[in-house]
Each structure stands twice: as C-alpha cells, then as structure tokens.
Amino acid sequence: MHCKTWRLRAALAIAVATAWLPAAQAADTLTFDEPALANLYAGFEEIALGDYRAYFQSDGGLIGTADDLPASTAPLGNPTPFATALNSGVFSLFRADGAAFDLLGFDFVHVPHPDSPPPPYPMVLVILGGSEDAGGWLVDPTATNQSFTRYSDPAQMAPFRNVTSLNFTICSLDPETQEVCTFNLGSAGQFALDNITLQSPVPEPAVAWLWAAGLGALWLRRRQQTLSPSRAPLALPVA
Structure with a gap:
C-alpha cells in the first residue's frame, strides 16, 4: 500500500472514530x-x-x-x-x-x-x-x-x-x-x-484537530488525483 494512502486512511479512521466519543x-x-x-x-x-x-x-x-x-x-x-x-x-x-x-x-x-x-x-x-x-x-x-x-x-x-x-x-x-x-x-x-x-x-480539542487533519489529508489526496488522473480512485475504509 502506498505510504501516503495509508496515512490518509489512518487519519480519516481516527477522526471518524473519535467523532462519536462523548463530549x-x-x-x-x-x-x-x-x-x-x-x-x-x-x-x-x-x-x-x-x-x-x-x-x-x-x-x-x-x-x-x-x-x-x-x-x-x-x-x-x-x-x-x-x-x-x-x-x-x-x-x-x-x-x-x-x-x-x-x-x-x-x-x-x-x-x-x-x-x-x-x-x-x-x-x-x-x-x-x-x-x-x-x-x-x-x-x-x-x-x-x-x-x-x-x-x-x-x-x-x-x-x-x-x-x-x-x-x-x-x-x-x-x-x-x-x-x-x-x-x-x-x-x-x-x-x-x-x-x-x-x-x-x-468540544474536545483533540477531536477537532483530528477532524481537521483528516479533512485536510482528504483534500490533499483529491488535489493529487486531479493533477494525476491516471491514478486509481481513493478507497475509504469501511467500518
């Protein structure tokens, strides 16, 4: 698995998981x-x-x-x-x-x-x-x-x-x-x-930071796809 894709998936998975933590x-x-x-x-x-x-x-x-x-x-x-x-x-x-x-x-x-x-x-x-x-x-x-x-x-x-x-x-x-x-x-x-x-x-500061990190990584990945359309589409992890 590509290193950047792995980091992106990890950030999104953590952000989604922590969003459900009680405030x-x-x-x-x-x-x-x-x-x-x-x-x-x-x-x-x-x-x-x-x-x-x-x-x-x-x-x-x-x-x-x-x-x-x-x-x-x-x-x-x-x-x-x-x-x-x-x-x-x-x-x-x-x-x-x-x-x-x-x-x-x-x-x-x-x-x-x-x-x-x-x-x-x-x-x-x-x-x-x-x-x-x-x-x-x-x-x-x-x-x-x-x-x-x-x-x-x-x-x-x-x-x-x-x-x-x-x-x-x-x-x-x-x-x-x-x-x-x-x-x-x-x-x-x-x-x-x-x-x-x-x-x-x-709001938990850590949760807000993780959401921002995950969304920022998603934006960056989509930006890279736009510049390199030959790459495979991004696959998000399924819970």
Missing part, C-alpha cells in the same frame, strides 16, 4: 460576587455572567448582600452578594451562545416582603424550561431570616437537562387541585438565588 462536560458555578454586578436592575435588563446571560422579569431585581435588604426579612448565612427577584419576580437564565446546558444545583431562599402579609395558600418555587413534570419545592412564607438552602439532588435536577433557558419564580399552589400559579401572590413572591451550578458540553 466533555464543563461545569460553571454562577456567583454574583463581582463588584460591578452590584446594582438595582430594571425588568429585562441583561446581566453578563461569563458564558451566561440573565435578567429579572416584571419589577426587576437586586444584586447585593443581606445588608441591602430590610433587616426583618433579609436572609442569614450568606455574607456574599446574591440575586434577589423583587415582588413576584422571575429570574431568567440562558447561555450567550444559545447552546443547551444542564442545571446541577443552586442556593435558594424565600425573601418575604416586609409590607406584604403571607398569602392564605401554599407557595412553591417553580423552575420553567425543563420537562413538564418538573414539579416544584414548597416555600414557607412565614419563615423570616431563614438561611439559603442548597438544592442539588440529581433526581430533582434531572428535568432540567439539555435546556436552552431557565426561569425561576415563586407561584401559588392550590391545595385541592395541586395546580400552580393560579393565584396572584402580590409582593409575597420575593426570593434570592446564589451559586447556580450549570454544565454544558464542550
């Missing part, structure tokens, strides 16, 4: 510690968080520490900045490049409004963007000065895999029908998030 996963934990992020944000004002983008819906939100909230309702146990959705707000999150990602975990706490009495029905934290049976987490609207709770159970995070956006919000829960978001919470649906862990597939 590596890169996990990012989004925090709000960057001093430049500290601000009061209007609704839908975009916030840059590395490879991700976020915004508050409705009445906007606040990135700051517990000292920026009323002492009677500010959460405890987290001295670093966090994101607070004001009133019955929504916190939305997506990748800047539009790629899909997985939710692995997050810190959450309900932040009662000092001038809003607890609603007469249960409240749940709801995340939209996953499967329809994603469910929610019960919220105690009477708890004040509570600490952030970490949610990272793989079974609970399973509905939020391969999503292109996420929306965090607090909704009402009808105790009879178990339907959510059927009642207006007014200002009672405030909440805060921190340490949002996300995972996205990333």
Whole structure:
C-alpha cells in the first residue's frame, strides 16, 4: 500500500472514530460576587455572567448582600452578594451562545416582603424550561431570616437537562387541585438565588484537530488525483 494512502486512511479512521466519543462536560458555578454586578436592575435588563446571560422579569431585581435588604426579612448565612427577584419576580437564565446546558444545583431562599402579609395558600418555587413534570419545592412564607438552602439532588435536577433557558419564580399552589400559579401572590413572591451550578458540553480539542487533519489529508489526496488522473480512485475504509 502506498505510504501516503495509508496515512490518509489512518487519519480519516481516527477522526471518524473519535467523532462519536462523548463530549466533555464543563461545569460553571454562577456567583454574583463581582463588584460591578452590584446594582438595582430594571425588568429585562441583561446581566453578563461569563458564558451566561440573565435578567429579572416584571419589577426587576437586586444584586447585593443581606445588608441591602430590610433587616426583618433579609436572609442569614450568606455574607456574599446574591440575586434577589423583587415582588413576584422571575429570574431568567440562558447561555450567550444559545447552546443547551444542564442545571446541577443552586442556593435558594424565600425573601418575604416586609409590607406584604403571607398569602392564605401554599407557595412553591417553580423552575420553567425543563420537562413538564418538573414539579416544584414548597416555600414557607412565614419563615423570616431563614438561611439559603442548597438544592442539588440529581433526581430533582434531572428535568432540567439539555435546556436552552431557565426561569425561576415563586407561584401559588392550590391545595385541592395541586395546580400552580393560579393565584396572584402580590409582593409575597420575593426570593434570592446564589451559586447556580450549570454544565454544558464542550468540544474536545483533540477531536477537532483530528477532524481537521483528516479533512485536510482528504483534500490533499483529491488535489493529487486531479493533477494525476491516471491514478486509481481513493478507497475509504469501511467500518
């Protein structure tokens, strides 16, 4: 076998084989510690968080520490900045490049409004963007000065895999029908998030290099055939 043909076949075979390898996963934990992020944000004002983008819906939100909230309702146990959705707000999150990602975990706490009495029905934290049976987490609207709770159970995070956006919000829960978001919470649906862990597939540099090498060798071989039409046609390996 001709030496150049052998090298070409080897490069193409390796490139095809490695293309089917599972992509590596890169996990990012989004925090709000960057001093430049500290601000009061209007609704839908975009916030840059590395490879991700976020915004508050409705009445906007606040990135700051517990000292920026009323002492009677500010959460405890987290001295670093966090994101607070004001009133019955929504916190939305997506990748800047539009790629899909997985939710692995997050810190959450309900932040009662000092001038809003607890609603007469249960409240749940709801995340939209996953499967329809994603469910929610019960919220105690009477708890004040509570600490952030970490949610990272793989079974609970399973509905939020391969999503292109996420929306965090607090909704009402009808105790009879178990339907959510059927009642207006007014200002009672405030909440805060921190340490949002996300995972996205990333291309393997070695795979990309092998593909480029294989395709480059194929182009070179075809170029040689064009210059020397008397040679036998190229035979690609069959898996």
